Amino acid sequence: MDGAKDSIDRSTLAAARALEADKYKYGFTTDVEQEFAPKGLNEDVIRFISAKKGEPQWLLDWRLAAYKRWLTMEEPAWAMVHYPKIDYQDMYYFAAPKKEGSGPKSLDEIDPDILATYDKLGIPLKEQEVLLGVEGAPKVAVDAVFDSVSVATTFREELARSGVIFSSFSEAVKEHPDLVRQYLGSVVPPTDNYFATLNSAVFSDGTFVYIPKGVRCPMELSTYFRMNAQSTGQFERTLIIADEGAYVSYLEGCTAPMRDENQLHAAVVELVALDDAEIKYSTVQNWWPGDENGQGGVYNFVTKRGDCRGARSHISWTQVETGSAITWKYPSCILRGDDSQGEFYSVAITNGAQQADTGTKMIHLGKNTRSRIISKGISAGRSNNTYRGLVSVHKKAKGARNFTQCDSLLVGGQCGAHTVPYVEVKTPDAQLEHEATTTKLSEEQLFYCRQRGLDAEEATALLVNGFARDVLQNLPMEFAVEAQALVKVSLEGSVG
Amino acid sequence: MLDIKNLHVKVAGGGEEILKGLSLCIPAGEVHAIMGPNGTGKSTLANVLAGREGYEITSGSVCYEGEDLLALSPEERAAKGIFLSFQYPVEIPGVPAMTFLRAALNAQRERRGEEPLSAPEFMKLVREKAALLKIKPDMLKRPLNVGFSGGEKKRMEILQMAVLAPRFAILDETDSGLDIDALKIVAQGVNALRAPDRSMLVITHYQRLLDYITPDRVHVMAGGRIVKSGGPELARQLEAEGYDAYAESAA
Ligand SMILES: Nc1ncnc2c1ncn2[C@@H]1O[C@H](COP(=O)(O)OP(=O)(O)OP(=O)(O)O)[C@@H](O)[C@H]1O
Ligand SMILES: [Mg+2]
Numbered sequence: 001m002d003g004a005k006d007s008i009d010r011s012t013l014a015a016a017r018a019l020e021a022d023k024y025k026y027g028f029t030t031d032v033e034q035e036f037a038p039k040g041l042n043e044d045v046i047r048f049i050s051a052k053k054g055e056p057q058w059l060l061d062w063r064l065a066a067y068k069r070w071l072t073m074e075e076p077a078w079a080m081v082h083y084p085k086i087d088y089q090d091m092y093y094f095a096a097p098k099k100e101g102s103g104p105k106s107l108d109e110i111d112p113d114i115l116a117t118y119d120k121l122g123i124p125l126k127e128q129e130v131l132l133g134v135e136g137a138p139k140v141a142v143d144a145v146f147d148s149v150s151v152a153t154t155f156r157e158e159l160a161r162s163g164v165i166f167s168s169f170s171e172a173v174k175e176h177p178d179l180v181r182q183y184l185g186s187v188v189p190p191t192d193n194y195f196a197t198l199n200s201a202v203f204s205d206g207t208f209v210y211i212p213k214g215v216r217c218p219m220e221l222s223t224y225f226r227m228n229a230q231s232t233g234q235f236e237r238t239l240i241i242a243d244e245g246a247y248v249s250y251l252e253g254c255t256a257p258m259r260d261e262n263q264l265h266a267a268v269v270e271l272v273a274l275d276d277a278e279i280k281y282s283t284v285q286n287w288w289p290g291d292e293n294g295q296g297g298v299y300n301f302v303t304k305r306g307d308c309r310g311a312r313s314h315i316s317w318t319q320v321e322t323g324s325a326i327t328w329k330y331p332s333c334i335l336r337g338d339d340s341q342g343e344f345y346s347v348a349i350t351n352g353a354q355q356a357d358t359g360t361k362m363i364h365l366g367k368n369t370r371s372r373i374i375s376k377g378i379s380a381g382r383s384n385n386t387y388r389g390l391v392s393v394h395k396k397a398k399g400a401r402n403f404t405q406c407d408s409l410l411v412g413g414q415c416g417a418h419t420v421p422y423v424e425v426k427t428p429d430a431q432l433e434h435e436a437t438t439t440k441l442s443e444e445q446l447f448y449c450r451q452r453g454l455d456a457e458e459a460t461a462l463l464v465n466g467f468a469r470d471v472l473q474n475l476p477m478e479f480a481v482e483a484q485a486l487v488k489v490s491l492e493g494s495v496g
Numbered sequence: 497m498l499d500i501k502n503l504h505v506k507v508a509g510g511g512e513e514i515l516k517g518l519s520l521c522i523p524a525g526e527v528h529a530i531m532g533p534n535g536t537g538k539s540t541l542a543n544v545l546a547g548r549e550g551y552e553i554t555s556g557s558v559c560y561e562g563e564d565l566l567a568l569s570p571e572e573r574a575a576k577g578i579f580l581s582f583q584y585p586v587e588i589p590g591v592p593a594m595t596f597l598r599a600a601l602n603a604q605r606e607r608r609g610e611e612p613l614s615a616p617e618f619m620k621l622v623r624e625k626a627a628l629l630k631i632k633p634d635m636l637k638r639p640l641n642v643g644f645s646g647g648e649k650k651r652m653e654i655l656q657m658a659v660l661a662p663r664f665a666i667l668d669e670t671d672s673g674l675d676i677d678a679l680k681i682v683a684q685g686v687n688a689l690r691a692p693d694r695s696m697l698v699i700t701h702y703q704r705l706l707d708y709i710t711p712d713r714v715h716v717m718a719g720g721r722i723v724k725s726g727g728p729e730l731a732r733q734l735e736a737e738g739y740d741a742y743a744e745s746a747a
Contacts, residue, residue, distance in 0.1 A: 443549070448586040450570035451546050451579075452596075452656065453604035462599055466590030466639065 037094035043067065046201055049094050053170045056177060066190040066200035073194045079357040080386040080418060081326045083299065086264060091233050093202045155219065164217055164248075165210040169237055172208035179210055183241055187270035187307045187334070195266040195328075196303040199235045203268065206236035211246035211277075220476055222251040233264040240270070242277035244310065249280040249476055262290075262325060267302045275310030275337065280318070282475050283331075284483055287323040292381075292493070294353030297325025304331035308340035308369075316343040317360065318474045320483045322490040325354060330388065332361035335369035335397070342371040345471040347483075349464070349490045350383030350415070359389035359420075364397035364430070373404040376468045379415035380494035386418040393430040400430045408438040409467050411460060411494050461488035497524040497695045498545075498565075498664055503556035505537075505544055514540045516720035517556070522664075522713075525692040529706055530699045531731060532717035533739045538699045539583050541717075542668045545697075546580040547573050560664065574600075575607035577663030581653040581670045583699075588640040593652060596640045597622060597659055604660065625658040629685055646673035654685040665689070666697045671705040683708030703735040718742040 037048045046067055050060040075086070159166050165176060173180050190200035207223045223238065242248055265287060271279050281304075290297025300323075306315035317331040333342025344360035362371035371391065379385040385408065393400045408417035419436050441463055449459035465472065465484050472483055498521070505515040514537045522528050532538055544551055545558065547570035558565040565573065588596055602612040613621070626636060629651055641649050650670050657665055667686070671679055686696065686709050698709060706714070706728065714730040715722045716739070723742050724730065 442586075444586050445588060447546075447548050447570065448582065448588070449596075449600075451548075451574055451582075452600035452660070453571050453574040453607065454600060455569070455571045455603070458599070458603060462591055462596070463588065466588055469590035 035096050036092045039092055040089040041067075041093055041202065045093055049202060049204065052094065052096070053173070055173060058181065059173060062185070062190065063201050063203075066197050067202075069191055070194070070197040070201055073197060075194050079328050079388070080384065080420075081328060081355045081357050083262070083326055083355075086262075086299070088198075091264065093233060093235070094204055159218070162215055162218055163212040164215060165208065166221055167208050169203075169206040169208050169239070172239075176208070176210070179241070180208065180239070183239055183270070183272055185270075187272060187305050188268050188303050193303060195301040196268050199237060199266050199268045199303070202233075203235045203237040206238045206267070207240075207252075208238075209240040209248060209250065211242045211248045213243045214245040215243075216246070217248040220249050220251060222253065224253045233266065235265075236267045238267070238269040239272075240279060240281070241272045242274065242279050242313075244274045245276045246274075247278045249282070251282040251284065251476060251479055253284045253286070262296060263288075263298045265298050265300050265302065265324075267304075269302070269304040269331075271304075271306035271315055273306065273308050273310060273313035273315050273337075273340075276312045277310060278314040278316075279306065280316045280476075281306070281331075282479065283317075283319040283321070284475075284479060284486065285319065285321045285323055285327070286486060286490075288325075289323050289352060289354050289490075290325040292352045294325065297354075298323065300324035300327045300329065302329040304329060305334065306332065306342065307334045308337050308342060308366075309334075310340070311337040311366070312339045313337050314341045314343075316341075316345070316474070318345040318471065319347070319358075320472070320475070320486065321346070321348040321356060321358060322486050324356075327354075327356040327358050329358050330360055332363065333371065334363045334365065335371060335400075336365045337369075338366040339368045340366055341369070344371075344373045344375070344389075345474045346375045346387075347378070347468040347471045347487070348376070348385055348387075349378045349380070349487065350385045351380040351490055351492075351494050352383060353381070354383045356384070357386040357388055359387045361390040361392070362402060364391075364393040364400040364402070366397060368399040368401075369397055370400070371402045373402070373406075374470055375404075375406045376471050377406070377408045377417055377419075378411065378464055378467065378491075379408070379417050380411035380491055382414045384416040384418070386420060388420045388422075390422040390424070391432060392422075392424040393427055393432075395426045397427055398429060400427065402430075402432045404432075404434045406434075406436045407467070408436075409464065410438065410440045411464070411491065412441075457488070457492060460491050460494060464491060497561060498522045498697075499559040500545075501557045501559075503541075503544070503558065504554040505540060505551050505556075506554060508550050508552045513554070514551075514720055515544070515556075518717075518721045520715065520722055522695050522697060524695055525690075526712040527686075527690065527696045527698060527709060528713045528715060529709075529711040529731060530697065530715050530717050530722075531701065531734055532742075536717050537720045538717055539668055542580055542583075542666045542697075542699060545573075545666060546570060546578060571603070571607070574660075574662075575604045579657050579660055579662030579665045581650075581657060581665065581667045583668040583672070585641050585644075585649040585653055587642045589642050590639055592637050593640040594619075594622060594636040597636075597656060600656070601660060622655075622659055625655055628688070629655050629658065630681055631655055647675060647678045650674055651678060651682065654682050658685055658689065661689070663693065664695050664697075666699070668699045669701065670698075671700050671702060679705060680708060703731050706731045716742055 037045050046063050050063060156166060188196050190197055209221060211217050240250060273279050287298035287300055308315050315333050321327050335342050342362050348356045348358050350356045360373055373389060375387045377385040377387055387406045391402045406419045410417055417438055421434060445463055446459050465487050472480055475483055500518060500520045503515050503518045504513060506513045530538055553566060598618050605612055631651055653670060670682060674682060710728055714726055714728060716724040
């Protein structure tokens with residue numbers, strides 16, 4: 001175990017060093033021949049996407065209904081973010097590496113340039129390499145999504161032996177149509193909100209996970225999303241179902257090339273936890289944030305929701321949000337089952353001209369439901385960082401409890417931090433606690449660290465990592481160290 | 497080793513002069529003590545030597561091992577062996593003392609072109625030094641200085657000094673707030689570091705500490721400069737007579 005941790009430390013150090021060499025090392029593009037749907041959005045484009053994926057009629061109908069609905073909706077304007085109007089006809093809704101066909105059967109069929117891309121990102125797609133690489137290290141199964149399609153999913157056979165389904169969304173539609181049909185849209189209905197509805201119409205690929213009754217998933221599952229093609233939106237859809245008594249820990253990571261245009265990312269994630277099931281969902285979001293002047297960068301408009309459908313079920317969101325020009329996301333929990341539990345742990349860092357409006361919703365429906373929110377917002381540069389959260393306790397949620405803690409840290413004097421908590425309580429015996437603090441990174445702390453030998457940037461990273469520790473500790477161990485390195489990179493240039 | 501000449505310092509952005517032509521020379525291998533009334537500029541001197549921002553140096557020079565110390569950043573000075581034990585150690589929430597100290601040591605080593613210490617080597621070093629200072633291993637896991645008692649904070653400063661092994665250490669009232677046992681332990685820590693190529697500047701209000709750390713020289717600071725220097729006996733004299741005699745020269 002110690003040996004494993006040490007080699008992880010070493011590879012992480014190497015990764016961190018590489019990160020330091022280049023402010024955003026994920027900014028490269030991959031030259032592969034791509035196939036696009038015609039530019040713009042209309043019914044034909046949706047039919048094109050659906051046909052490309054060989055989808056059944058019911059799914060095409062589902063998409064088209066969402067599209068009709070979307071046409072009647074308005075883009076939300078309540079978030080504390082500002083951006084020029086998006087021209088939805090001026091982008092591609094589907095881009096796929098050409099060789100892909102109906103999806104590669106083995107890694108040998110994947111374009112070597114794409115394999116090289118993931119290698120550069122530090123994501124192993126070859127199982128042998130994973131096994132050889134870090135002896136004794138915990139295995140992590142990976143689903144790699146490149147623009148609109150999944151290019152590889154690892155360790156599927158080993159997972160299948162315990163009955164776990166871990167596949168691309170497109171494949172799940174073909175192989176497990178009943179499961180998909182039963183749960184798709186059951187947490188985030190196609191009518192939910194502007195971006196979720198858009199996603200329902202045009203979603204391309206994503207990950208599907210099903211953990212059968214009583215199974216503890218034998219390894220960490222993860223998906224790496226990579227946006228490569230120009231002028232292309234990414235609309236993936238993730239659906240995770242933990243059946244009774246099941247457990248799974250899942251992590252998603254995201255990167256994109258540096259481009260001076262804005263790319264739209266409108267994903268939907270749905271989690272379903274049945275009786276006694278537990279889902280731990282972690283995100284390390286590092287989409288291209290744009291340059292210091294706010295040119296380019298990803299618009300990250302995402303709907304994530306977990307449904308604690310069963311009694312005593314447990315869903316926990318942990319997010320480290322460092323990238324994107326704009327982040328608009330509120331991973332939420334519907335605490336439907338009695339005694340169910342929802343958690344939200346968030347670190348959101350904004351620097352340069354980035355804007356983040358993020359938080360959570362905890363909807364208490366069942367008896368004795370509990371929720372816990374720990375949000376750490378860090379603003380640097382000229383950025384703006386808003387925590388927006390709702391705790392709603394319904395009439396039947398007797399004995400519901402919530403604890404919320406929102407801490408904001410300001411680095412420098414030109415940034416903004418805002419906390420917007422909403423509370424609705426309809427039952428008299430609910431117990432809610434809310435704590436909020438705003439602090440400035442103090443000159444005294446910086447000097448203390450520098451006196452001991454750390455430069456201003458190292459000192460800032462150390463202090464910010466300390467500030468965010470309660471949240472970072474919730475990440476799976478393999479990723480916690482990476483996240484700390486990422487915190488450092490995200491804050492570069494924030495101190496004189 | 498350290499040569500301060502006619503140093504004039506005020507708070508940046510105007511205000512009164514705090515250091516008013518201070519001169520002080522500390523040869524290698526020597527321990528010097530500075531005593532002086534409250535508000536006379538002792539901590540200001542310590543801060544300026546360590547490179548804290550917010551001060552304006554209007555004239556004078558500080559030469560450290562033949563180099564212009566004032567031209568260096570705080571972290572460069574640290575890597576070159578300048579260490580300040582703070583009068584008021586700062587809390588670092590969420591960063592375990594062990595993590596902090598390792599980051600500091602390896603940052604210094606990197607700047608000096610040395611290899612970083614591996615985790616096991618580092619642990620061994622810290623445990624050894626902590627044991628000498630009677631610091632419980634549990635304390636090293638706690639966020640640095642957060643919720644530490646006054647005495648624990650001071651002891652932690654000395655532990656950092658022991659691990660970082662500086663060439664020139666400034667102890668700003670490290671003895672204040674220590675009980676008698678802790679005082680002895682801290683003094684032992686300081687004495688253990690005494691070496692021919694290492695110097696120290698000990699700022700204190702009390703003879704007590706100097707009973708355990710016998711200084712080579714004692715300086716009286718008043719009104720922003722050194723007004724009298726002598727041997728260890730000067731400290732005892734001050735303890736008996738107070739600073740009244742120097743009020744004149746301070747004004
Ligand atoms: N940043 C600052 N702004 C304004 N005044 C300052 C500042 N720093 C120091 N001073 C003033 O300079 C004088 C010297 O302060 P300093 O802390 O150096 O004294 P000291 O000799 O260490 O005192 P003590 O024995 O009480 O620790 C004091 O009058 C103090 O108020
Ligand atoms: Mg002082």
